[in-house]
Amino acid sequence: MSRILLGLVMLGCNVAVEDVHAFDNPITRLVNDRQGERCSGRVEVHHGHQWGTVCQQGWDLEDAAVVCRELNCGFVLDIPSGARFGRAGGEVLWRDVKCSGDEFALDLCERTLNDDVCTHSEDAGVECTGKLPAPTLSIQSRFYAYSTGEAVHFKCTAPYWQSVIDFHLYKRGVDTPLVTQRADPRQMMVDLTLSDLEISHQGSYSCLYRIHSKLGNSPSGNSPHSNFINITVLEIHTPQIWYNTSPEARPGWVTRGHGFNVSCSTQPQYPGGSFQLRLIRPNGTVRHSLPALTPSVTFTFSNAQSNNEGYYCCLYKVQTGERTFISRESQPLPISIREVDPVMSPVVISLLVSGLTFVVATCAILIVAKVYCKRVRKPTELERESRTCE
Numbered sequence: 001m002s003r004i005l006l007g008l009v010m011l012g013c014n015v016a017v018e019d020v021h022a023f024d025n026p027i028t029r030l031v032n033d034r035q036g037e038r039c040s041g042r043v044e045v046h047h048g049h050q051w052g053t054v055c056q057q058g059w060d061l062e063d064a065a066v067v068c069r070e071l072n073c074g075f076v077l078d079i080p081s082g083a084r085f086g087r088a089g090g091e092v093l094w095r096d097v098k099c100s101g102d103e104f105a106l107d108l109c110e111r112t113l114n115d116d117v118c119t120h121s122e123d124a125g126v127e128c129t130g131k132l133p134a135p136t137l138s139i140q141s142r143f144y145a146y147s148t149g150e151a152v153h154f155k156c157t158a159p160y161w162q163s164v165i166d167f168h169l170y171k172r173g174v175d176t177p178l179v180t181q182r183a184d185p186r187q188m189m190v191d192l193t194l195s196d197l198e199i200s201h202q203g204s205y206s207c208l209y210r211i212h213s214k215l216g217n218s219p220s221g222n223s224p225h226s227n228f229i230n231i232t233v234l235e236i237h238t239p240q241i242w243y244n245t246s247p248e249a250r251p252g253w254v255t256r257g258h259g260f261n262v263s264c265s266t267q268p269q270y271p272g273g274s275f276q277l278r279l280i281r282p283n284g285t286v287r288h289s290l291p292a293l294t295p296s297v298t299f300t301f302s303n304a305q306s307n308n309e310g311y312y313c314c315l316y317k318v319q320t321g322e323r324t325f326i327s328r329e330s331q332p333l334p335i336s337i338r339e340v341d342p343v344m345s346p347v348v349i350s351l352l353v354s355g356l357t358f359v360v361a362t363c364a365i366l367i368v369a370k371v372y373c374k375r376v377r378k379p380t381e382l383e384r385e386s387r388t389c390e
Contacts, residue, residue, distance in 0.1 A: 075221025082123025
């Protein structure tokens, strides 16, 4: 009874064109002479205690879409003539079916009893996609970690189809596809390449395929999403390098026997990262390593000797999964080991300053004394005149 009421609501005033018994528990099926094609065939309905066909008159994509949905057969690919699927038996029961495309069953659509207007040569047919299976997503390399600027090559594999399909690569949480690839008919697998990776590309990825109807104005049908694959994207920067030593040493110099520190720094940091300090000398390269527990680490050398002389470079290294990522070398930092320069020692400088001060002071006193003596010995003009008068 509830089914009859629902049908009356959908049909409205048009219910008068058909006997109420037309809604008496109808069933829809697709009949095909070929085995194994459950979702393609001639449209038949069970009406009035018999099976019969539907006339192609007025039959369109919206009607066919309802059949595919009702039979859990996916989406419409084509609406060929029912004669293509073999000779029908019984009568042509319905014509002028009018569905909006949103109904869940064909018996909820408006229609008219045939009344011998159509023949079996005009039977309606439907070709549905069938229930679309999910594709399979794989990755070409055996790695799942990448650095910025690299490319990751996915492969999306779908079942065999005779129609044109598009493949789409999605990132979890993003509604629009990042990569789309059109496939040729009968092409089961395509490459979906995500180029110029950035930090924002890190995450989970899946693919799906979209089947296009053989009719240009038919809506497309999407498959379920494939399995998900996680990728990690690392941004490895070139580290900075600098050194500290005793303040009296010249720039780029370290006094023999004194201590000095070389520091390396970079951002961002990743678990398991480490800094490597390379000392490049004429007779070979020496390497030192420290875990990158903080953004900056310091290599300490307490007693500088000749074997500490050369060019120092910093590297940042991190291992993720089965891949090892190494940054570019920092700018080379030259360090020379020198003996204490006696000319420039603090004691010598102090003596030189004291001696120079003494010489300058002595010269100043002598000059003042000489000027004073000259003034005493030279008679004034008044004195000369008085001496002349005597």
